[in-house]
Amino acid sequence: MNRCFVSTFYIAHDRKRRGTRQSMSDVPTLAEDLFCYGVYTASHAINRAYIPHLKKLGLTYPQYITLTLLWERDGQKVNELAKRLLMETSTLTPLLKRLEALGHVMRRPGELDAREVLVHLTESGKALSMQAEPITACMIEGTSLSRSELQRLQTLLLKLRDGLRAPQTPQH
């Protein structure tokens, strides 16, 4: 008896108690009801909405997110950045190399541990933070969500994300 099966069972039982409208169980079958679909399409929408803003800065969306972390704290290790972005270093390294080619960051081996690579902002990279400043407000405006809705959304997203990150061996 595997974990997923048990889980489905519990859910179906739960549905009977709560008397919701879904036919077979509480497990949604329509894409519109699946959180994965919601996040997937929302991330496409966000990416697209950012593009016209970022084009002016000559940045891609992942590059912008990465810089956001560096504007918060300069000189982070590749590993730190990768962890915060939930991204593999094999993805991050080429991205950082492009940012370096653009002149926005410098990658330097750590002095204590030469295996590490520390990512430092250049003057150009620091200057970008000022240019990028108005974008956030503009995007927030575009969402048509209130401040409290955005707050709740963020809380739920981070909870979902961190829940999924917890170790769970799929067994069905």
Added chain:
Amino acid sequence: MNRCFVSTFYIAHDRKRRGTRQSMSDVPTLAEDLFCYGVYTASHAINRAYIPHLKKLGLTYPQYITLTLLWERDGQKVNELAKRLLMETSTLTPLLKRLEALGHVMRRPGELDAREVLVHLTESGKALSMQAEPITACMIEGTSLSRSELQRLQTLLLKLRDGLRAPQTPQH
């Protein structure tokens, strides 16, 4: 006076009325507070959590999402699928070709309009829906969110997504 500037103004004013705690204005500067960061990292987490399940079916995550839409209604046009996925046809076409190469779908030109390409599930593609069935419940379990939280999350996500899709010319 551009739109984004006005918007920032409004937000700062609003903050004063509501007396929230953020220092300069209600516009967050920390990544953890940015919804784009939340969605970006959550989508990475979701993708990763799906991978071990989908590996057994020989599918990637975007392929799975696409099939989900076809399981709902077979024979959709490429354009319909692209719109629902918020994806360009230039992304979808190669994905569909891979699904065709795997034997899960067939692409046929429309009979009334030969420009259109209709995507039909094969028997193999239909059969996958049964194999994929337990995955949803397992993922929901993994989120550590309650049903009502997931419901609220989905509502907020779709509202955000559709808000961003509404036409808005960036002007800052």
Added chain:
DNA sequence: TCCTTTTATGTCGTGCACGATATATATGCG
């Protein structure tokens, strides 16, 4: 010390994602 193991990053191959552009079919107007 030398050798194994671990850790940090990078390289490579495949697939997703976009914009710009191409191709091919349909539509509309003279």
Added chain:
DNA sequence: CGCATATATATCGTGCACGACATAAAAGGA
């Protein structure tokens, strides 16, 4: 009909994203 225009999909180039593997430095034990 003949041709311009519009529409539907596909192709191509660049960058993101992953896993598998490579490299190189650090750590640890005989």
